[in-house]
Amino acid sequence: MKAMNKVWVIGDASVDLVPEKQNSYLKCPGGASANVGVCVARLGGAGGVSGCLG
Numbered sequence: 087m088k089a090m091n092k093v094w095v096i097g098d099a100s101v102d103l104v105p106e107k108q109n110s111y112l113k114c115p116g117g118a119s120a121n122v123g124v125c126v127a128r129l130g131g132a133g134g135v136s137g138c139l140g
Contacts, residue, residue: 096135
């Protein structure tokens with residue numbers, strides 16, 4: 087089996103506001119950097135996210 091490189095994402099994590107109903111939003115963890123880290127993990131990759139909240 088081929089060795090897999092680790093992926094480190096550097097950036098911020100924030101709260102995504104997803105429209106749910108009229109005048110209502112669903113608060114979800116997100117932010118571009120955090121979303122990339124989650125996608126890498128879901129695809130079976132190894133790594134982590136280094137950043138800040140806010």
